Amino acid sequence: MAESLRDILEAAGRGVFPVADGGITVVPQHGDRDAGVIAFTAHSVVFTDEPEGWVRETLGALGCDPLAAAMNPRFLSAFGERAGRVTDTVDVLLTGAPLPGRPEAVLEEVADPGHPRVVSAGGRRDEVRVWAADGGELVLGRGIAGRLEVAVEVAAGARRRGLGRRLATAARRLAGGEPVWAQVAAGNARSLRAFQAAGYRPVGSEALFLRP
Structure with a gap:
């Protein structure tokens, strides 16, 4: 087959x-x-x-x-x-293997389905969950072919403190035993460094096409 x-x-x-x-x-x-x-x-x-x-x-x-x-x-x-x-x-395109234990970053899950990050992520992913941290947000959801995808956002005032790395690592601990996938624009060097520092490895490149 x-x-x-x-x-x-x-x-x-x-x-x-x-x-x-x-x-x-x-x-x-x-x-x-x-x-x-x-x-x-x-x-x-x-x-x-x-x-x-x-x-x-x-x-x-x-x-x-x-x-x-x-x-x-x-x-x-x-x-x-x-x-x-x-x-x-x-x-x-990067992947991170699941990790045991609890996230290092202090996270609070967002229960509001109308939260802007929940709504925006819902256009590209299913089963979206969002966690808020002091100065950042972590999003997990089912994307291409049902794979578990992560997105991380760090506020300008909270950068250069390792929060992006901690959030990306937290996603691996929240993954429930499956790999986590990340899509990072090639020019976003800061984000790429954060994900690689969190143990993700680049596996390829990806162009995703959606309905307008």
Whole structure:
């Protein structure tokens, strides 16, 4: 049986990645909300309900390095136009293994479903939970193919004190025994450093397409 997007992500969360053969794997979307591209080392995965033939024909027509074709801006532009979707940026994709014990940061879960962070995260994730800390917020929710995703926000006045690292680590302790995934814009060096200091490792890059 062909691998699904969930299969590929679950394996990657365990440190087992697609073969680095320069190939492209095309799989159906897990659900209507999420389409996109994940580039692992020398192998990319395109998850879309558009025809696989269109994906491969469009990639082949680029005439660029096959290793970079799926993240080529011309392909991403064509993908968005074809699917009627939009993307914000190409993110660095990181994973963190679950940790035992209680979070180091002092957190208070936000029970208000109308809280701005709950509402904004709900457009990209299901089962959203938000915790507030002094100077920051931690968000966990089910994103692409049901994987557990984290987002961290630190207020300007609370930066340079290690709070981002503590919140990212707290997510690993709140994960309930499964890997935690983080999507960080490549230019957000401060956030990347915080997640890496919290034990997350980069596994690829990702362009996510959503309905406008």
